[in-house]
Every structure is written in structure tokens, then in C-alpha cells.
Amino acid sequence: MRNKLIFANIFVLLLLFTTYIYGICVINDSFDFNFIELVKISQIQYLLFAVAFIALVSWMISTLQIKNLNAANKFLLVFVIINSLLFSYVAFESVRAFMINRKAVAQAEKECMIRAEKDIKNDHITYRYAGGLAVPLYNEKTIRSIDSIREKYGISYQETGCTVDPISVKAEKKI
Structure with a gap:
């Protein structure tokens, strides 16, 4: 036993x-x-x-x-x-x-897909990123070139904060 x-x-x-x-x-x-x-x-x-x-x-x-x-x-x-x-x-x-x-991941993916579809429908893409780091300093010509590409193709950047949420990262990878 x-x-x-x-x-x-x-x-x-x-x-x-x-x-x-x-x-x-x-x-x-x-x-x-x-x-x-x-x-x-x-x-x-x-x-x-x-x-x-x-x-x-x-x-x-x-x-x-x-x-x-x-x-x-x-x-x-x-x-x-x-x-x-x-x-x-x-x-x-x-x-x-x-x-x-x-x-939570499925809900976040759904929200990202809705946001992406809305961006495509409005012909203006918003790139969301977690950060907080300063934009590298370029010369004036490079900055104008970057801005003209953004305006031409309808792209804007949105910082979501400095906290990286694993659920948001997984959801963003989906789209």
C-alpha cells in the first residue's frame, strides 16, 4: 500500500x-x-x-x-x-x-477591426502605437518629405501611451 x-x-x-x-x-x-x-x-x-x-x-x-x-x-x-x-x-x-x-483579446480584435474598417472607409489611416519616445530629429527637408507622404496617403500617427498592453498588441497584430 x-x-x-x-x-x-x-x-x-x-x-x-x-x-x-x-x-x-x-x-x-x-x-x-x-x-x-x-x-x-x-x-x-x-x-x-x-x-x-x-x-x-x-x-x-x-x-x-x-x-x-x-x-x-x-x-x-x-x-x-x-x-x-x-x-x-x-x-x-x-x-x-x-x-x-x-x-478580452477577441473583444479587442473586434474593436481594432471596426476601427480599421472605419479608417479605410474614411480613406485616412491612423497608425496607433505605444511609445512616448521623442521623434528623432531630422533636417527640415526630411521632415517636410515625411509630412508630404502622410498628407498624400492619408496617414496619421496616434500615441496610445507608454504602457504596452499585451491584449492590445495581440489585437493589433490581427489587423
């Missing part, structure tokens, strides 16, 4: 850590699977703290008299049950956050 419980604990812990790290990957839409970078982004120390806390709680519960199990088997049984619950929570929250992110 002990070997089965040890195997079950190892399996659940591997599943938990994989789901936690992969959940961060899915939520952020970063399918470039760089394990080291994902571990840094996921702040895995919080999950390690939760597992350590669960181990402490499991040990405390294993000291209680439950059936005719010895303390080690009770610990392993309680540990796998609580970690399974944590796994379920992490998986649920990852899927929920992914769905919220997808909905």
Missing part, C-alpha cells in the same frame, strides 16, 4: 507542478516553451510554499487516530488528497484565466 501511495503522491505532485507552470504559459499565450523562463515568470516559490504547508497539515492530520493505518500511510493518503484538491484548483483557475484572456 505504501508504494502505491508514494507513486500516487509523485504523480499528483508532477501533475500539479506541470499544470501550474503550463497554466502560466497558457494564460500569457506564450507557447514558446522555455522552461527556465516559465519557472521565473510563474513565481514557483508560492506553489512550493503551498506544498510545504500541505505537508505540515498532512503530518498534523496523520497524528490523529484514523482507522488502523500507521502514521506514514495516513500522511501519504492525506497528502495526496489535499494536493489533488490543490491541483483541481490550479487547473480550474488556469482555464478560467485563459478564457477571460481569450474573451
